[in-house]
Amino acid sequence: MCGIIGSTGKKASLIDLIEGLGRLEYRGYDSAGIAVISDLSKLERLRAVDGTASLALLDELSKGINGVYSAGIGHTRWATHGRVTTENAHPHFDCTGNIAIVHNGIVENFRELKEELANAGHVFTSQTDTEVIAHLLENYLKEGANLTSAVSLAMTQLRGAMAIVAIDVNDPQTIVACKRMAPLIVGSGNEVNFVASDVPAILGKADTFYQVGDNQVVVVSPEEISLYDLSGNQLELSKIDVEWDLDAAVRGGFHDFMSKEIFEQSNSVRDTLLGRMNPDGEIILDEMRLKIDDLQEINKIFIVGCGTSYHAGMVAKYAIEHWTRLPVELDISSEFRYRDPVVDSQTLVIGVSQSGETLDTMAAMHEASLLGAKTLVVSNVMGSSMARAADAVLYTRAGPEIGVAATKTHTSQIVALLLLALYLAQVRHNLQLSEVGEIFSELQLLPPKIDQILETNDKIASVAQSMVDVKRFYFIGRQIGYPVALEGALKLKEISYLPAEGYPAGELKHGPIAMIDADAVVFGIATRTRLWEKTISNIEEVKVRGAKVVMIVNSGDDASSSLGDLAFEVPQTHPLLAGVLDVIPLQLFAYHLSIALGNDVDRPRNLAKTVTVE
Numbered sequence: 001m002c003g004i005i006g007s008t009g010k011k012a013s014l015i016d017l018i019e020g021l022g023r024l025e026y027r028g029y030d031s032a033g034i035a036v037i038s039d040l041s042k043l044e045r046l047r048a049v050d051g052t053a054s055l056a057l058l059d060e061l062s063k064g065i066n067g068v069y070s071a072g073i074g075h076t077r078w079a080t081h082g083r084v085t086t087e088n089a090h091p092h093f094d095c096t097g098n099i100a101i102v103h104n105g106i107v108e109n110f111r112e113l114k115e116e117l118a119n120a121g122h123v124f125t126s127q128t129d130t131e132v133i134a135h136l137l138e139n140y141l142k143e144g145a146n147l148t149s150a151v152s153l154a155m156t157q158l159r160g161a162m163a164i165v166a167i168d169v170n171d172p173q174t175i176v177a178c179k180r181m182a183p184l185i186v187g188s189g190n191e192v193n194f195v196a197s198d199v200p201a202i203l204g205k206a207d208t209f210y211q212v213g214d215n216q217v218v219v220v221s222p223e224e225i226s227l228y229d230l231s232g233n234q235l236e237l238s239k240i241d242v243e244w245d246l247d248a249a250v251r252g253g254f255h256d257f258m259s260k261e262i263f264e265q266s267n268s269v270r271d272t273l274l275g276r277m278n279p280d281g282e283i284i285l286d287e288m289r290l291k292i293d294d295l296q297e298i299n300k301i302f303i304v305g306c307g308t309s310y311h312a313g314m315v316a317k318y319a320i321e322h323w324t325r326l327p328v329e330l331d332i333s334s335e336f337r338y339r340d341p342v343v344d345s346q347t348l349v350i351g352v353s354q355s356g357e358t359l360d361t362m363a364a365m366h367e368a369s370l371l372g373a374k375t376l377v378v379s380n381v382m383g384s385s386m387a388r389a390a391d392a393v394l395y396t397r398a399g400p401e402i403g404v405a406a407t408k409t410h411t412s413q414i415v416a417l418l419l420l421a422l423y424l425a426q427v428r429h430n431l432q433l434s435e436v437g438e439i440f441s442e443l444q445l446l447p448p449k450i451d452q453i454l455e456t457n458d459k460i461a462s463v464a465q466s467m468v469d470v471k472r473f474y475f476i477g478r479q480i481g482y483p484v485a486l487e488g489a490l491k492l493k494e495i496s497y498l499p500a501e502g503y504p505a506g507e508l509k510h511g512p513i514a515m516i517d518a519d520a521v522v523f524g525i526a527t528r529t530r531l532w533e534k535t536i537s538n539i540e541e542v543k544v545r546g547a548k549v550v551m552i553v554n555s556g557d558d559a560s561s562s563l564g565d566l567a568f569e570v571p572q573t574h575p576l577l578a579g580v581l582d583v584i585p586l587q588l589f590a591y592h593l594s595i596a597l598g599n600d601v602d603r604p605r606n607l608a609k610t611v612t613v614e
């Protein structure tokens with residue numbers, strides 16, 4: 001849940017470390033810190049604790065130290081163990097002050113280890129789980145190990161999902177890192193080599209990128225990058241194809257990443273569709289490593305995901321069931337693995353995860369695999385842990401998403417899942433190729449329709465600004481409108497911090513309608529999908545109880561618009577694709593309301609972009 005970086009080489013610089021941390025801030029920003037070895041002998045550490053201003057403070061503090069160093073590491077923290085204090089900020093040292101480490105993840109057995117180490121005389125200066133790692137390394141180094149084998153030995157003692165990066169003044173040009181179910185990549189540039197939590201952190205600084213697998217130790221020096229397993233056997237490095245450019249990772253003229261990413265949605269949807277149909281009119285999913293025979297044998301599908309990714313799965317469920325006639329069960333990842341799901345070799349479990357690193361979803365997929373299911377992940381990050389572990393992977397090609405609130409990856413996830421549904425229907429002969437082709441053509445019409453919605457941005461902004469004093473929001477819809485309502489409410493909650501609930505419109509009368517009064521604003525998702533008439537009746541029910549109603553309607557549908565106090569328009573599409581379009585005005589509304597409330601939309605309080613803890 002934290003961001004980590006390290007660099008070594010003649011051209012290693014504090015600027016790169018701190019800029020890299022800036023690009024990792026989406027992973028947490030409770031505090032930031034760096035440790036560098038200067039003059040090949042001195043370990044210097046700076047730590048700043050000032051919430052979202054931590055990095056600016058760190059940058060200021062760094063002016064007081066030597067900017068030229070041999071090896072350095074950095075960290076941006078999302079606190080799990082130990083409050084947000086300087087003592088708990090990373091990097092952490094051992095007793096000698098020769099070893100520094102940064103860590104992302106959780107050491108599940110840190111209490112036992114800490115007790116043992118403390119009994120053996122180690123002095124702890126923080127309440128973190130991380131610090132035990134530094135002291136374990138100290139022990140192994142004292143026993144004669146070098147830093148590489150010390151890291152391997154320590155990793156065999158540590159339980160949990162994590163990535164660690166260590167430096168040692170006695171080996172002043174080397175960085176040693178290791179990961180287990182947490183993100184970590186390596187990059188090499190011009191006279192400088194890096195490790196980092198993800199590619200954007202070192203984009204433009206490194207030109208070649210390599211994967212690090214679980215329980216692999218990477219040793220990075222100015223001259224070379226070597227990879228080992230925990231027993232010390234050397235492994236081959238495998239490159240990551242990185243098509244993102246630096247421009248894609250920075251704000252590109254927008255006020256913040258979230259608005260940039262909302263406005264990128266026609267491109268991200270277009271990219272997700274690129275090359276997915278061959279000249280014979282068949283859907284092709286080239287990352288599909290499952291055989292057609294396997295897919296023909298499937299008799300049940302589970303979709304697992306968290307938050308926004310879960311909502312994408314929920315939208316897709318309707319299309320998968322309709323087009324393939326396969327039953328689809330939907331599960332929140334953190335519930336799936338503990339509920340003894342009925343899964344066997346004829347089950348396909350689809351994990352939806354933008355980052356491909358969310359621990360809950362990763363663990364659910366792992367459980368599914370153990371139960372013999374076939375697994376497929378829909379992810380935005382090439383070579384992510386989940387992408388590598390699953391039987392098949394479908395990439396969403398949305399480009400890096402930095403804003404904590406997922407927007408463009410959500411719409412791309414829906415599109416990828418719809419492609420998968422069409423592919424399944426094609427290989428299982430549920431749909432004729434001509435029908436697949438017709439729906440694919442509708443998918444290709446989505447990008448210009450998204451642009452039409454984005455043109456209504458100013459109107460949505462002014463409505464949002466007029467609602468800064470509203471204290472409660474509800475979002476209601478039926479069928480696909482229901483997950484759209486849930487996602488609209490989640491977006492608003494996470495960046496405005498206001499109470500916002502999504503409900504299936506038909507369920508209101510069974511309880512929630514009691515909350516409706518003149519202080520409530522209700523968004524009614526009323527585009528022309530199958531249950532439009534019934535949805536309209538449910539919207540009438542809240543209207544007569546005094547709520548202010550904002551309708552999401554198809555362009556030019558005056559009959560629907562006139563039912564609300566206000567209406568946001570979206571173009572009409574195939575009813576099973578409507579989830580891609582109907583959510584966009586809700587993303588824009590949440591964005592503008594939060595900006596009007598003075599919130600930091602890219603870094604909402606208490607949240608992190610990638611949740612690598614259970």
Ligand code: M6R
Pocket residue numbers: 305306307308309310352353354355356357358361404405406407494607609610611
């Ligand atoms: O990386 P993932 O898609 O697995 O992340 C899942 C959720 O943590 C994520 O969608 C979260 O709900 C976002 N903050 C939503 O905006």
